[in-house]
Amino acid sequence: MLEIQNVSKSYGQKKANDQISLSILPGDIYGFVGHNGAGKTTLLKAIAGIIDFDEGSIMVLNKSVKKDPIGVKKEIAYIPDNPDVYESLSGIQYLNFIGDVFNVSAIERQTLIEKYANMFELKEVLSHPISSYSHGMKQKLVIISALIHKPKVLLLDEPFVGLDPKASFLLKETFRQLCEEGASIFFSTHVLEVVEKLCNKVAIIKQGKIVAQGLTQDVIKNQSLEHLFMEIASEA
Amino acid sequence: MYLKLVKVFFKENFSLKRLFGINLKNSKAKTIGLMVLMAYVLVVFLGGFGFMFFDLAKLLNESDQLGVVVSFAVTYTLGLSIMMALLRSSGYIFHYKDYDILAPLPLKGSTVLFAKLSVMLLMVYLTSTFFVIPIFAAYFFYNGLSFFGLLYAVIGFLLAPLIPIVVLSFVNLLITKITQRLPFAKLLNIVLMFALFIGIFAMSFTINESSVNPLNGQIDVISGFAKYYPLVRFFVEAVHETNHLSFLLYTGISLIIFYLYVVGIQRFVRKTNQSKQNAYINRNKKVTFQSNSIRKSLILKEFKTYFSIPIYVLNTGLGVVIIFALSVASLFFKSDIETVLVELTSMNMSLVPLLLVVFGFSITMTYTPSVSLSLEGKHFWILKSLPVDPFEVMLSKILFNVLLVVPVSVIGVLLLSYSLEFTAVEGLLLLLSIAAYSVLSSTLFSFVNLYFPKFEFNNEVEVIKQSIASFISVFGGFALLITLSFGYYWLNKVLTYEWCLLIIIGVMIGLNYLLFIVLKKAARKQFINF
Numbered sequence: 001m002l003e004i005q006n007v008s009k010s011y012g013q014k015k016a017n018d019q020i021s022l023s024i025l026p027g028d029i030y031g032f033v034g035h036n037g038a039g040k041t042t043l044l045k046a047i048a049g050i051i052d053f054d055e056g057s058i059m060v061l062n063k064s065v066k067k068d069p070i071g072v073k074k075e076i077a078y079i080p081d082n083p084d085v086y087e088s089l090s091g092i093q094y095l096n097f098i099g100d101v102f103n104v105s106a107i108e109r110q111t112l113i114e115k116y117a118n119m120f121e122l123k124e125v126l127s128h129p130i131s132s133y134s135h136g137m138k139q140k141l142v143i144i145s146a147l148i149h150k151p152k153v154l155l156l157d158e159p160f161v162g163l164d165p166k167a168s169f170l171l172k173e174t175f176r177q178l179c180e181e182g183a184s185i186f187f188s189t190h191v192l193e194v195v196e197k198l199c200n201k202v203a204i205i206k207q208g209k210i211v212a213q214g215l216t217q218d219v220i221k222n223q224s225l226e227h228l229f230m231e232i233a234s235e236a
Numbered sequence: 237m238y239l240k241l242v243k244v245f246f247k248e249n250f251s252l253k254r255l256f257g258i259n260l261k262n263s264k265a266k267t268i269g270l271m272v273l274m275a276y277v278l279v280v281f282l283g284g285f286g287f288m289f290f291d292l293a294k295l296l297n298e299s300d301q302l303g304v305v306v307s308f309a310v311t312y313t314l315g316l317s318i319m320m321a322l323l324r325s326s327g328y329i330f331h332y333k334d335y336d337i338l339a340p341l342p343l344k345g346s347t348v349l350f351a352k353l354s355v356m357l358l359m360v361y362l363t364s365t366f367f368v369i370p371i372f373a374a375y376f377f378y379n380g381l382s383f384f385g386l387l388y389a390v391i392g393f394l395l396a397p398l399i400p401i402v403v404l405s406f407v408n409l410l411i412t413k414i415t416q417r418l419p420f421a422k423l424l425n426i427v428l429m430f431a432l433f434i435g436i437f438a439m440s441f442t443i444n445e446s447s448v449n450p451l452n453g454q455i456d457v458i459s460g461f462a463k464y465y466p467l468v469r470f471f472v473e474a475v476h477e478t479n480h481l482s483f484l485l486y487t488g489i490s491l492i493i494f495y496l497y498v499v500g501i502q503r504f505v506r507k508t509n510q511s512k513q514n515a516y517i518n519r520n521k522k523v524t525f526q527s528n529s530i531r532k533s534l535i536l537k538e539f540k541t542y543f544s545i546p547i548y549v550l551n552t553g554l555g556v557v558i559i560f561a562l563s564v565a566s567l568f569f570k571s572d573i574e575t576v577l578v579e580l581t582s583m584n585m586s587l588v589p590l591l592l593v594v595f596g597f598s599i600t601m602t603y604t605p606s607v608s609l610s611l612e613g614k615h616f617w618i619l620k621s622l623p624v625d626p627f628e629v630m631l632s633k634i635l636f637n638v639l640l641v642v643p644v645s646v647i648g649v650l651l652l653s654y655s656l657e658f659t660a661v662e663g664l665l666l667l668l669s670i671a672a673y674s675v676l677s678s679t680l681f682s683f684v685n686l687y688f689p690k691f692e693f694n695n696e697v698e699v700i701k702q703s704i705a706s707f708i709s710v711f712g713g714f715a716l717l718i719t720l721s722f723g724y725y726w727l728n729k730v731l732t733y734e735w736c737l738l739i740i741i742g743v744m745i746g747l748n749y750l751l752f753i754v755l756k757k758a759a760r761k762q763f764i765n766f
Contacts, residue, residue, distance in 0.1 A: 050620040052764045069764075073623035084614040086537065088544030092523045099525075100533035101622045110525040127521040 007056035016042040018208040031195035032188040034205035040188040048078035077146035081157040083138035087131035102149035116144040156187035241351035286370035293374040303476035309371040317397035321404030330508040388474040398494040534632035555601030563648035566655040600713030606681035626759035637678040672744040
């Protein structure tokens with residue numbers, strides 16, 4: 001589904017990603033953890049085709065991000081760490097815009113928008129300007145926009161930040177449901193408990209390098225992810 | 237602490253990266269190109285503006301009215317202060333974006349406010365200097381340099397913006413307060429601002445028909461203004477007559493009013509910054525699930541963005557307003573135009589090419605493609621992550637600009653054709669030329685933004701008015717227009733004006749075709765590098 005091979009990306013002298021290789025299969029909920037500035041966002045952006053990378057290859061459903069970026073983008077949804085969306089639009093105008101870009105029919109988008117807007121309690125404010133939304137409401141809107149075109153791969157950068165407990169729970173449930181339907185989810189987070197409970201796979205990144213990856217239970221073994229993370233962080 | 241704050245605010249507004257949107261250290265070629273361009277513009281501007289004022293000062297000196305030149309300096313500074321206060325006082329004083337950062341710090345409210353006002357004043361000084369230097373150069377050239385004259389001129393210039401900022405900041409707040417809770421608040425705000433600017437514009441450019449120098453027409457307006465605003469008189473008396481009492485009055489009044497303002501509005505400033513700017517929300521508006529093509533959707537997004545930023549419309553919509561106003565005016569001033577026509581015919585000049593120059597200047601002032609990509613700013617991740625070809629994004633920005641210009645121009649051409657009795661061929665040539673120039677300038681503007689983007693900004697005005705892309709586009713646009721005019725001039729020596737225009741239209745279409753091919757590759761390459 002998503003194949004990352006030897007990907008490297010530098011910003012000047014600093015290597016943000018150093019020979020990263022990961023394989024994400026259909027049905028995977030893959031957690032991606034690391035300290036601030038470790039290179040999580042850079043990798044997510046490289047997969048989403050937002051930034052270029054220096055070496056390696058990224059394939060999504062056998063399409064190369066470098067050679068066929070538009071083809072890849074049709075299959076994925078990306079949610080950034082900060083939900084900055086067009087404040088001049090209303091919620092529904094933004095969702096319609098995303099629907100138009102992904103060529104979602106009017107009937108289908110109505111069904112999906114109503115479903116997710118009800119779920120995340122955003123239906124009443126869809127006609128309101130986004131500028132009147134709180135941070136959490138914007139986050140919910142971005143999540144809905146990522147779901148209305150039924151992506152095969154979801155890339156999310158700290159998706160639980162700003163969500164209330166109910167929305168957070170519903171999002172996790174949605175993740176599970178999407179993966180049961182064959183989608184793959186790759187997300188970064190600092191909430192290690194979420195990874196332990198939700199993800200079947202995990203990767204830990206440190207200074208641009210993957211230092212641990214695999215099935216969550218195999219990686220953490222008989223300790224907690226927090227202990228493992230602290231151990232890795234304290235290693236020179 | 238005040239100086240530290242000013243330093244931080246100044247860096248935030250005027251650092252080279254902030255001004256140019258690029259790190260100049262990383263690109264030598266861009267730096268050299270920019271420096272050459274800026275030097276060229278500076279020389280042309282100071283030279284042109286200086287020439288007009290030396291000409292005016294000479295005339296006024298002969299009639300012993302040289303003091304009027306001084307009133308020009310203060311009036312221009314006042315004008316710029318008025319514009320700055322109207323457009324920026326909300327962001328600098330009443331609703332500044334870093335309030336949540338500054339409020340918890342152990343700083344006196346007056347220190348923060350004074351630092352904010354200082355940066356705003358620095359902005360006025362920086363822009364006014366371009367006008368004031370040639371004016372004073374002309375004045376002192378004919379009057380002779382004196383210690384007190386120069387001292388009073390400098391201090392007077394520094395104090396000139398204080399009272400306009402005090403008054404107009406309240407006007408700005410009032411307009412925002414009145415309009416923000418109404419439907420179409422932004423549109424109302426735009427209309428009010430346009431009405432205000434056009435009023436000032438029309439007043440200050442009442443051109444004296446008999447004079448070649450347009451400044452002569454402004455003398456009466458400025459003299460009239462001085463009657464109602466005595467500080468202009470005090471300033472002129474202080475500089476021109478070395479009247480110490482007038483200087484004291486001017487300085488005292490300006491400083492006392494400004495001091496009272498700073499002390500008096502502190503609580504009010506805290507209150508406005510704490511209150512949320514609640515926009516009007518239509519709670520009865522129905523949610524519709526309408527589907528559109530990608531291109532239409534992108535263009536609609538541009539329209540929404542455009543009309544949600546009043547300063548964007550005010551700065552890039554003036555050209556369109558001028559086209560419309562001139563076309564409507566042609567219906568009412570038909571006889572005056574006919575007089576000009578007779579003069580032109582005697583000079584062997586055709587009206588259509590001259591009108592095209594006016595249209596061209598107005599179209600060049602509509603420069604949205606040179607800033608619209610930058611305005612994506614922190615939202616740019618959306619377009620970059622969506623399955624949309626970067627060329628399609630750029631094309632939507634070009635088409636949006638063309639849609640702003642062409643429909644109004646069509647109405648303009650129809651009105652002009654009626655009032656000036658153009659033939660169908662003349663009308664068609666006008667339309668084709670306008671459409672071709674509009675597409676060409678929009679495409680070139682989009683190239684400028686592609687290579688000189690500025691995605692980091694606190695306020696849109698930094699992109700729309702102060703970015704290097706807008707600067708290059710407007711002056712580059714004028715250069716393109718002048719080049720095309722020269723092309724016409726040479727062709728017209730051997731061909732009729734109809735054939736000249738047809739050739740120029742053909743050249744513009746051909747050039748545009750080539751530019752589109754290049755833009756396709758360039759957009760894809762640049763987007764991934766941003």
